[in-house]
Amino acid sequence: MSYASDKVPVFDPANPNGGDSLNIDVNAQYVGFEYHYTYLVFCGFIVWLIIPGIGLLYGGLARRKSSLALLFQSLMVAAVTTFQWMFWGYTLAYSRTAGPFIGDMANFGLKNVSAAPSPGSPVIPEIVFCLYQMLFCACTVQIVIGGSFERGRIMPSLVFGFCWATIVYCPIACWTWNANGWLFNLPSLDFAGGGPVHIASGWAALAYALVLGKRRHAGEKEHGKPHNTTLVFLGTVLIWFGWFGFNGGSALNASVRAMVAAFNTNTAASTGILGWVLVDYIRHKGKFSVVGACEGAIAGLVGITPAAGYVSPWLGALIGFLTAVVCALLQDLNKWIHIDEGMEVFKLHGIGGMVGSFLTGIFAQSWVSALDGTTQAPGGIDGVGVQVGRQFAEITAISSYSFVVSCILLLILKYIPGMNLRISEEAEMIGLDVDQFFDEQIGDWSMFEQLEARTLESSKSEGPSSRAISAQYA
CATH class of the missing domain: 1.20.5 (Single alpha-helices involved in coiled-coils or other helix-helix interfaces)
Known part of the structure; x- marks a missing residue:
C-alpha cells in the first residue's frame, strides 16, 4: 500500500509485538494514520451485528417449536469461535510464516498479536486486524449451523463449529487472504469472502443436512412456512447493516476503494431484492413475499461480496440482480438433490457465492481496485479472460474441500459415543426448544x-x- 506520507509503519521482525509498551509509545508509529484503524474497528463492530442477525433470520424461518435454539446458537457460536480464534484460529489463517495451505503456530494463543503493523495492512495494528477477521470466522460458522436446523443437537453443533473453523475455514482463509496462500498468489480475486465465507459455508451446511438426514414431519408439509416473518425482516436488516462493515472494511483502510465497496454493498442488496421479487411476481401471478424480498437482499449481498472492491457501482448492481435471479429460480433445489436443507443456506450462500465469484472474474476492473493507491486487479472485461479460469479454480477447490472435509468431520462426530448429532424422533416432534432448554419457549x-x-x-x-x-x- 502506498500513501502520501513516507512514515508508513513497517513490521520489524525483531519486535513482532510492535515494541515494548513500557518503554516506548507504540501508538507513535501510527500518527497520521489513526483514521484507518478507527474506520476498521468500527466496521468490525457492525460486522458483529450479522451474528445475531443470522440468528433472528434463522429463528424466524424455522417453525416456532425450534426457533429459540437458533437464537441461542448465534450467541454460542460467537463465544466458541472467539475462543477458537484466540487459541489457534488466527495463527492457522494469518501467521506471516504460513505455507501455501495453512499457517503455523507462530501466533499460537495470540502470541505477539498486539501493536505491530498487521499482515493485511501496515496502517492497521495487528490486534485490530485480528478482531476484524475473527468476526468473519464467527459469521461463517453461524451460517453453517443453519444446516442443522430443527433436528441437530446444540452441544454437538458447537463442537462441530470449533472443529470446522479449525480444519476448514482457517485453511481456506489462508489460501485466499494470506500473502503466502496459493489462491492469493494464483491470483484469485476475492475481496471480502465469496470463497472462505459463502462458498465454504454453503457446502458445509449441505454436508450437515446430508449427514443428519431428512426431518420427520409428522403429517406436516415438507417445508413449512416461516413462523415469524417479522423476525426474518429484522434479521435481514441487521445483516444488511453489518454487511457495510463486512465489505466496506475489507479494503483494510479508509481509502476511496473502501467507499466504493460500501456503495456496491447497498446497490447489490437493492437490485437483489428487485431480481428476487420479479421472479416471485411472475411465478405467483402478481403477488409478493416479504421473505422473498429478504432472501433477495441476502442473495445480492452474497453475490457482491467477492466483487465489492473490484467493480463499479453499475456492474455491482448487475451482479446483485443476476445472483438473486439465479438463486430465486432454484426454488426446488432441495427436491432435485433430495437433501433436506430447509434453511436454504446452500442455495443462498453456496450457489450465490459461486455465481458472485464467477462474475467477479468477468467484471473486475483495474481502475476500481486502483482506488486504494496501488492494487490493480483486471478481469475479463479488461481483457484478462484467464481470470475467469482462476475464479473457477477457487470455486472448485473450496467447494470440494469444504463439502468433503465437512462430511468426514460430521461422520466422525456422529459415531463418537455420546455425541449424538441428531435429536430423537420424539424430541423432533415436540420441538428442539422443549428438548434442549429448560422452562423457556419463544412467543405465547x-x-x-x-x-x-x-x-x-x-x-x-x-x-x-x-x-x-x-x-x-x-
Missing part, C-alpha cells in the same frame, strides 16, 4: 397448552400422544 404458547390439555382429557389410550398433536400446530 398458551393456545397450544390449552389445546394439549383438552386433547389429553378427550384422548383415548390408543390415540396419538397429546404432545405429538400439539407439535403439529407449532
Whole structure:
C-alpha cells in the first residue's frame, strides 16, 4: 500500500509485538494514520451485528417449536469461535510464516498479536486486524449451523463449529487472504469472502443436512412456512447493516476503494431484492413475499461480496440482480438433490457465492481496485479472460474441500459415543426448544397448552400422544 506520507509503519521482525509498551509509545508509529484503524474497528463492530442477525433470520424461518435454539446458537457460536480464534484460529489463517495451505503456530494463543503493523495492512495494528477477521470466522460458522436446523443437537453443533473453523475455514482463509496462500498468489480475486465465507459455508451446511438426514414431519408439509416473518425482516436488516462493515472494511483502510465497496454493498442488496421479487411476481401471478424480498437482499449481498472492491457501482448492481435471479429460480433445489436443507443456506450462500465469484472474474476492473493507491486487479472485461479460469479454480477447490472435509468431520462426530448429532424422533416432534432448554419457549404458547390439555382429557389410550398433536400446530 502506498500513501502520501513516507512514515508508513513497517513490521520489524525483531519486535513482532510492535515494541515494548513500557518503554516506548507504540501508538507513535501510527500518527497520521489513526483514521484507518478507527474506520476498521468500527466496521468490525457492525460486522458483529450479522451474528445475531443470522440468528433472528434463522429463528424466524424455522417453525416456532425450534426457533429459540437458533437464537441461542448465534450467541454460542460467537463465544466458541472467539475462543477458537484466540487459541489457534488466527495463527492457522494469518501467521506471516504460513505455507501455501495453512499457517503455523507462530501466533499460537495470540502470541505477539498486539501493536505491530498487521499482515493485511501496515496502517492497521495487528490486534485490530485480528478482531476484524475473527468476526468473519464467527459469521461463517453461524451460517453453517443453519444446516442443522430443527433436528441437530446444540452441544454437538458447537463442537462441530470449533472443529470446522479449525480444519476448514482457517485453511481456506489462508489460501485466499494470506500473502503466502496459493489462491492469493494464483491470483484469485476475492475481496471480502465469496470463497472462505459463502462458498465454504454453503457446502458445509449441505454436508450437515446430508449427514443428519431428512426431518420427520409428522403429517406436516415438507417445508413449512416461516413462523415469524417479522423476525426474518429484522434479521435481514441487521445483516444488511453489518454487511457495510463486512465489505466496506475489507479494503483494510479508509481509502476511496473502501467507499466504493460500501456503495456496491447497498446497490447489490437493492437490485437483489428487485431480481428476487420479479421472479416471485411472475411465478405467483402478481403477488409478493416479504421473505422473498429478504432472501433477495441476502442473495445480492452474497453475490457482491467477492466483487465489492473490484467493480463499479453499475456492474455491482448487475451482479446483485443476476445472483438473486439465479438463486430465486432454484426454488426446488432441495427436491432435485433430495437433501433436506430447509434453511436454504446452500442455495443462498453456496450457489450465490459461486455465481458472485464467477462474475467477479468477468467484471473486475483495474481502475476500481486502483482506488486504494496501488492494487490493480483486471478481469475479463479488461481483457484478462484467464481470470475467469482462476475464479473457477477457487470455486472448485473450496467447494470440494469444504463439502468433503465437512462430511468426514460430521461422520466422525456422529459415531463418537455420546455425541449424538441428531435429536430423537420424539424430541423432533415436540420441538428442539422443549428438548434442549429448560422452562423457556419463544412467543405465547398458551393456545397450544390449552389445546394439549383438552386433547389429553378427550384422548383415548390408543390415540396419538397429546404432545405429538400439539407439535403439529407449532
